[in-house]
Amino acid sequence: MTTNSNAGKHAQTPAIYPAKTKAQITIIFFAVIGFYLYSMIRTQAEMVGGFGNALSDMWRVMEKFFPPNFQVVGAIWPAMATTIQMAIIATTVAAILTVPLALLSAQNVTTFKPLYYVTRTFLNILRTIPDLVLAVIFVGLFGIGVFPGILALIIFSLGILAKLISETIEAVDMNPLEAMRASGANTLQMIFYGLVPQVLPQFTSFVLYVFEINIRASVVLGLVGAGGIGLVLDQQLGFYNYPNAMTIIIVIFVVVIAIEYVSNKIREALI
Amino acid sequence: MATYNLPPKPVKSVWKKLKAGLIILAVIALYVWTFRGIEIDWGRAMERVIRNFGIVIPKLFSPDWSAVGEVSMKILETIFIAFAGSFMAAILAIPLGFLAAQNMSGNRFIAGIGKWILSGVRAFPDLILAILFVVAVGPNAFAGVLAIAIGSTGMLGKLYSEVIESIDMNVIEAMEASGANKIQILFYGYMPQIIPEFLSYAIYRFEIDIRASSILGIVGAGGIGTMIIFAANNRNWNEMGLILLAIIIVVTVIDFLSARIRRKIV
Numbered sequence: 001m002t003t004n005s006n007a008g009k010h011a012q013t014p015a016i017y018p019a020k021t022k023a024q025i026t027i028i029f030f031a032v033i034g035f036y037l038y039s040m041i042r043t044q045a046e047m048v049g050g051f052g053n054a055l056s057d058m059w060r061v062m063e064k065f066f067p068p069n070f071q072v073v074g075a076i077w078p079a080m081a082t083t084i085q086m087a088i089i090a091t092t093v094a095a096i097l098t099v100p101l102a103l104l105s106a107q108n109v110t111t112f113k114p115l116y117y118v119t120r121t122f123l124n125i126l127r128t129i130p131d132l133v134l135a136v137i138f139v140g141l142f143g144i145g146v147f148p149g150i151l152a153l154i155i156f157s158l159g160i161l162a163k164l165i166s167e168t169i170e171a172v173d174m175n176p177l178e179a180m181r182a183s184g185a186n187t188l189q190m191i192f193y194g195l196v197p198q199v200l201p202q203f204t205s206f207v208l209y210v211f212e213i214n215i216r217a218s219v220v221l222g223l224v225g226a227g228g229i230g231l232v233l234d235q236q237l238g239f240y241n242y243p244n245a246m247t248i249i250i251v252i253f254v255v256v257i258a259i260e261y262v263s264n265k266i267r268e269a270l271i
Numbered sequence: 272m273a274t275y276n277l278p279p280k281p282v283k284s285v286w287k288k289l290k291a292g293l294i295i296l297a298v299i300a301l302y303v304w305t306f307r308g309i310e311i312d313w314g315r316a317m318e319r320v321i322r323n324f325g326i327v328i329p330k331l332f333s334p335d336w337s338a339v340g341e342v343s344m345k346i347l348e349t350i351f352i353a354f355a356g357s358f359m360a361a362i363l364a365i366p367l368g369f370l371a372a373q374n375m376s377g378n379r380f381i382a383g384i385g386k387w388i389l390s391g392v393r394a395f396p397d398l399i400l401a402i403l404f405v406v407a408v409g410p411n412a413f414a415g416v417l418a419i420a421i422g423s424t425g426m427l428g429k430l431y432s433e434v435i436e437s438i439d440m441n442v443i444e445a446m447e448a449s450g451a452n453k454i455q456i457l458f459y460g461y462m463p464q465i466i467p468e469f470l471s472y473a474i475y476r477f478e479i480d481i482r483a484s485s486i487l488g489i490v491g492a493g494g495i496g497t498m499i500i501f502a503a504n505n506r507n508w509n510e511m512g513l514i515l516l517a518i519i520i521v522v523t524v525i526d527f528l529s530a531r532i533r534r535k536i537v
Contacts, residue, residue, distance in 0.1 A: 043413050130482050253394050
């Protein structure tokens with residue numbers, strides 16, 4: 001019947017989406033564009049000369065960074081090493097502390113609901129605070145140095161790690177554990193032969209992932225006085241010594257890429 | 272009576288044992304290097320914390336409500352920075368995503384170049400980019416927008432290219448076979464498959480950018496970070512408490528909204 005009626009008129013392809021959806025999408029689209037334009041106007045308000053002027057200036061200014069002064073690589077390496085060491089210590093401590101926290105925020109382990117919700121909320125709030133803000137506060141508490149930086153990294157990575165690992169624990173297959181209990185294994189045996197083998201590869205992979213995040217975070221911690229290469233970068237920028245600053249940025253770039261490459265290879269091998 | 276034997280333990284080859292040993296050795300070496308290298312002045316840190324704890328912590332939990340106006344203006348600016356930056360990145364990442372997708376560029380070499388560009392961009396921490404842009408365009412919010420835009424492009428481009436690589440080509444082939452032209456294939460073949468995922472990733476990146484843009488002010492790139500660094504330098508912990516509260520609220524609300532929108536889209 002429909003074919004008959006259509007044959008009379010000129011064959012018209014029916015629209016895939018209903019008119020209402022189309023109208024909605026159009027409105028959302030223009031709202032997003034409008035908000036974007038407004039954001040652009042607002043963020044450029046303080047700029048002298050506006051967007052065009054700044055862009056033409058940009059290349060002229062960027063030239064100040066080149067050529068980088070590679071003679072200082074030897075001098076900045078100790079600071080870079082400190083940065084890596086901070087990330088290693090912070091990741092290790094966070095990996096240890098995360099075990100009880102992850103267990104507490106896994107629904108299948110913590111059957112006591114209020115406790116589960118309390119740890120979940122605590123972790124959620126912890127994750128909203130940016131690492132550098134934590135570092136600023138800890139520098140205020142402990143004074144300038146590596147210790148507040150490490151502490152900030154620990155707290156920051158704890159939030160991420162505990163969430164990821166609690167999700168892994170929640171996804172554990174409970175059948176092998178039940179089978180073990182049925183054949184007379186005690187709780188310790190159940191944990192070591194049933195739970196640990198299921199969680200360990202994921203756990204290691206997540207710890208490495210958080211280590212990557214920590215490396216990126218620790219290179220900038222020094223900007224607020226929390227130790228590491230960021231401190232040197234801040235000083236060099238303060239002296240307007242741009243070639244040295246560029247060298248530091250390149251060193252950071254190379255180290256971050258190298259560590260991510262190795263960590264990625266290990267994670268691929270694990271899972 | 273039958274005896275019950277445990278199943279034999281799996282035999283590990285020499286190579287595997289050697290490998291495990293080497294890995295353990297490497298990890299131990301790494302830790303030795305770490306703990307020998309790092310110097311923490313425990314005495315000073317403890318002395319400082321005993322002196323400061325009573326001053327800082329109570330003040331953090333009693334926010335200075337008189338600064339609400341200023342803090343909310345700066346938080347708004349932070350949201351603007353994050354939004355403008357993510358939006359620019361969401362657009363910029365499209366060509367890069369297509370370039371880095373192997374099934375689109377058709378050439379392993381070109382796709383490889385695209386992937387290298389993207390991972391190169393990703394290796395820069397946002398704050399380092401912000402430093403570069405502050406020098407380039409001056410200490411204002413727009414430097415922050417550019418830093419967020421470039422920083423997000425790296426991640427979005429990679430995620431986009433993965434989406435494009437997972438496109439179901441059968442649909443495209445079917446359309447080609449039934450005589451659709453290029454434009455029709457683009458609109459009815461490719462776009463319905465990739466747009467929801469693209470949008471979802473862009474919104475997810477916006478969540479991350481809200482966090483990132485809240486600290487950009489530390490290097491002078493606008494947003495609430497400017498206030499953080501002032502409050503820290505003036506040891507104005509009451510104001511810091513309010514800033515912290517504002518960040519926690521805004522990030523939580525945006526995470527919540529974004530999760531709901533993303534669930535609707537995909």
